[in-house]
Amino acid sequence: MRHAALLAVLLIVAGCGGSTTPTATTQPAGSTTAEACPPNAGAGTGPQSSSGKPSDTMLLTAVKVDSDTCSDRVVFDFRPDSAEKPGFRVEYRPAEEAQTEDASGRHIPVAGKAFLVVRFEPAATADLSGAKVERTYTGPRRLQPAGTRFVREIVKTGDFEAVLTWTIGLSEQRPFTVTSSGSPPRLTIEIG
Numbered sequence: 001m002r003h004a005a006l007l008a009v010l011l012i013v014a015g016c017g018g019s020t021t022p023t024a025t026t027q028p029a030g031s032t033t034a035e036a037c038p039p040n041a042g043a044g045t046g047p048q049s050s051s052g053k054p055s056d057t058m059l060l061t062a063v064k065v066d067s068d069t070c071s072d073r074v075v076f077d078f079r080p081d082s083a084e085k086p087g088f089r090v091e092y093r094p095a096e097e098a099q100t101e102d103a104s105g106r107h108i109p110v111a112g113k114a115f116l117v118v119r120f121e122p123a124a125t126a127d128l129s130g131a132k133v134e135r136t137y138t139g140p141r142r143l144q145p146a147g148t149r150f151v152r153e154i155v156k157t158g159d160f161e162a163v164l165t166w167t168i169g170l171s172e173q174r175p176f177t178v179t180s181s182g183s184p185p186r187l188t189i190e191i192g
Helices: 002-016
Strands: 058-067 072-078 088-092 114-120 151-160 163-170 176-182 185-191
Touching: 058 151, 072 114, 072 151, 088 176, 114 185, 163 185
Parallel strands: none
Antiparallel strands: 058 072, 072 185, 088 114, 114 163, 151 163, 176 185
């Protein structure tokens, strides 16, 4: 009986013992779970577009990226000459289409597994209306932001005949929302 009681105590201690510190689970950068990052309310994966086109060509001035715990934001800023909202279409496209340069058909690699294509019309990165070409966007063609959750790379894949196209390479297809404003002209894509 004494041996049985001692064995019972040892089994209880062995089963309940160990560290009192809970085991932490870490999530690799860029990975997601529904519990960790549920989709943004009102977001979807279907195409989103503006209801109309601006009367003049919108001139891009900046592309910015920021991130918080569960979403990334890509912001396209335009020259403030106009109070109109940019004309746009944002949609997921297959890799072979998303990684093809407008007009030339040349393959342009973009990091990621899912591809959001952002098409502005009429829009450009240079003002052609004067005697000299004035570049309004002087940033890089290819942005590889650090510290983002889903965005892996943003690449300009077209700037031809007042159609400006950028491809956003993502770690996975996620819901997104698009917000446009006219003063200053801006398009914000929130991915999460």
